[in-house]
Every structure is written in C-alpha cells, then in structure tokens.
Amino acid sequence: MRLGVLDIGSNTVHLLVVDAHWGAHPTPMSSTKATLRLAEKIEPSGRLSQAGEDALVSAVQEFTTIARSSGCEEVMAFATSAVRDASNTDSVLAHVKRSSGVDVEVLSGVDESRLTALAVRRWYGWSVGRVLNIDIGGGSLEMSNGVDEEPDVALSLPLGAGRLTREWLTEDPPGRRRVAMLRDWLDAEIAPSAARLEAAGTPDLVAGTSKTMRTLARLTGAAPSSAGPRVKRTLTARGLSQLIAFISRMTVADRKELDGLSSDRAGQIVAGALVAEAAMRSMKVEQLDICPWALREGVILRYLDTRAGFTPENGGKSH
Numbered sequence: 552m553r554l555g556v557l558d559i560g561s562n563t564v565h566l567l568v569v570d571a572h573w574g575a576h577p578t579p580m581s582s583t584k585a586t587l588r589l590a591e592k593i594e595p596s597g598r599l600s601q602a603g604e605d606a607l608v609s610a611v612q613e614f615t616t617i618a619r620s621s622g623c624e625e626v627m628a629f630a631t632s633a634v635r636d637a638s639n640t641d642s643v644l645a646h647v648k649r650s651s652g653v654d655v656e657v658l659s660g661v662d663e664s665r666l667t668a669l670a671v672r673r674w675y676g677w678s679v680g681r682v683l684n685i686d687i688g689g690g691s692l693e694m695s696n697g698v699d700e701e702p703d704v705a706l707s708l709p710l711g712a713g714r715l716t717r718e719w720l721t722e723d724p725p726g727r728r729r730v731a732m733l734r735d736w737l738d739a740e741i742a743p744s745a746a747r748l749e750a751a752g753t754p755d756l757v758a759g760t761s762k763t764m765r766t767l768a769r770l771t772g773a774a775p776s777s778a779g780p781r782v783k784r785t786l787t788a789r790g791l792s793q794l795i796a797f798i799s800r801m802t803v804a805d806r807k808e809l810d811g812l813s814s815d816r817a818g819q820i821v822a823g824a825l826v827a828e829a830a831m832r833s834m835k836v837e838q839l840d841i842c843p844w845a846l847r848e849g850v851i852l853r854y855l856d857t858r859a860g861f862t863p864e865n866g867g868k869s870h
Contacts, residue, residue, distance in 0.1 A: 555618030557628035561590035561689030566614040568621045573859040585610050589633040597638035612651045628655040632690025660707025664693035666849030668702040674844045680755030685830045687763040689713035696751040703751040706744045712823030737829035745833035757836050760845035763823040768841045769811035780843035787838045795824045
C-alpha cells in the first residue's frame with residue numbers, strides 16, 4: 552500500500568510518500584518539504600501566531616493534495632515539539648482538519664523517543680543487542696535505551712537545536728563565553744537523564760538519528776547522502792569537538808558555504824553540535840553509528856503493526 556507520512560516539526564513540514572506493507576522494508580517514493588519555522592512563530596503568550604497557523608494550514612492542504620495525487624491510501628500526520636508546546640494547539644489542529652480533512656496526531660516527547668527506538672531496532676535487528684539512541688530535533692532531544700522494540704527507558708528533554716539557538720546563541724557568530732556557558736548548562740541538564748539511561752544497562756550499540764546527527768557526521772567526514780542509506784556513517788566525540796571549535800567561530804553566512812550543511816540548518820548547527828557533544832559526554836560515548844531511519848519510519852512501522860494486529864499492548868501477538 553502507498554502511504555503519506557506528514558511530519559509537522561519545529562522547522563519544517565515534511566511529506567514522505569512510501570510503498571509499504573507489514574513485514575517489508577518501507578520504500579520511499581518521494582519526499583517534499585517546506586520550511587515554516589513554526590517554533591519561531593510562537594508568541595510570548597504561548598500561542599502559535601495567526602501567521603504560523605495560516606502557513607501550517609496552507610502547507611497541510613498542499614501536501615495532502617500531493618499525497619492523494621501520488622496515490623496514497625492514507626495520510627498519517629503527526630506534530631512534534633512546536634505544535635505540542637503551543638497553548639492553542641487544539642484550535643489550530645481543528646482549523647487544519649476543517650481545511651484539509653487531515654487529523655494530526657500530537658506526539659508526546661516520550662512517544663517520539665519510543666517510535667524512533669522502534670525504527671532503529673528494526674533497522675539494525677536483534678543481533679546488535681542493547682541499543683542506546685540519541686535524536687536531536689529542532690525543539691527537543693530524545694534518548695532511549697533498550698534490548699526490545701519497546702525500550703526500557705525513553706526520555707525527552709526540551710533541548711532541541713532550534714530552541715537553544717533562540718535562547719542561548721543569539722549572536723552571529725556566538726561568542727566563546729556563551730558557548731562555554733551553554734556547554735556547562737547542558738551537562739547539568741542532561742546528567743539526571745543520562746543516569747537513568749545508564750542504569751538500564753550498558754549498550755552494545757550507540758546510534759544517532761535525525762537530520763542534525765546526519766549533518767554532523769557529514770561535516771566530520773562521513774559519506775554524503777548520495778552514497779545511499781546503507782553506507783556506514785559514524786560520529787566520533789573527537790571529531791565533534793574539533794567541528795565545534797571550527798563552526799562556532801563562523802558566521803551563519805559562512806556556514807552556509809560548507810559542503811553537507813543546508814542553508815536551513817546553518818543557523819542552528821552549533822547548538823545541535825553542542826547538544827550532541829553533551830549527550831555523548833554524559834554517557835561516555837566515544838563513537839556512535841548514524842541510523843538512517845528515525846521518527847517517520849517509526850510512525851510507519853507502528854501503523855503497519857497496528858493494521859496487522861501487532862501492538863505492544865498485546866505483547867506483540869496478532870489478534
């Protein structure tokens with residue numbers, strides 16, 4: 552069957568069209584995205600602004616049309632940090648529903664972590680043992696640790712790359728003192744969660760997911776996306792430290808010229824790198840593998856499992 556997955560994130564709205572059925576590898580057919588920066592359109596009152604709401608409604612209408620013209624039997628739409636944090640979420644999504652006919656599921660941070668862990672487990676399989684995963688979004692940081700498809704520990708912290716850029720790194724380039732302060736603050740913020748993850752067990756594999764992680768790996772020498780998803784890509788603590796020293800002294804305009812860094816992500820990559828560094832440092836990780844599957848794939852896999860009657864609630868048994 553053909554499915555459309557509509558991911559409403561803090562920075563972008565992304566439509567992924569896939570051919571998928573239970574027990575098979577979801578095959579991407581097309582990918583379309585729009586940069587809305589919804590997180591930047593949250594007003595001081597906590598509401599998503601009218602401009603942000605209108606942009607979201609327009610994007611969902613357009614992408615739903617694309618999905619249906621592509622032959623999608625269903626459009627699965629979900630929203631993460633920016634929409635989740637807005638005080639007028641219900642009214643915004645009701646507007647989306649009236650305009651496009653699409654029901655948007657608002658995922659909790661913990662559900663983001665759980666679904667990403669599911670995707671990572673399916674990508675690597677059982678043979679890799681216990682997996683620790685780190686995922687950095689625009690608004691939040693998700694981490695999980697487990698040996699099964701349902702992780703033993705799944706956590707979410709409001710430490711996304713876009714959020715921290717807006718709150719901490721407002722100068723261009725960010726000053727050394729500010730970077731040092733953010734480093735220390737991140738260590739303190741992540742420490743309690745790192746302790747919970749470590750208590751669950753020593754991982755056999757540490758994985759990193761999300762566009763931020765893939766970009767950091769690329770900037771430290773990993774293969775480009777054109778090499779395909781099955782090429783092994785890694786991110787090392789040493790390489791990340793060297794990268795931070797380099798890019799934190801650059802302006803956003805200069806970062807946009809770097810090979811492997813999109814212009815949309817250039818403004819928040821320093822904060823993303825600092826979050827990755829702090830997460831790895833807090834759990835004594837010297838190297839992690841980049842997993843090409845993440846939240847969107849997790850949503851697809853959960854949907855297919857549910858259709859087949861396999862859910863965590865029934866112990867993985869079919870109805």
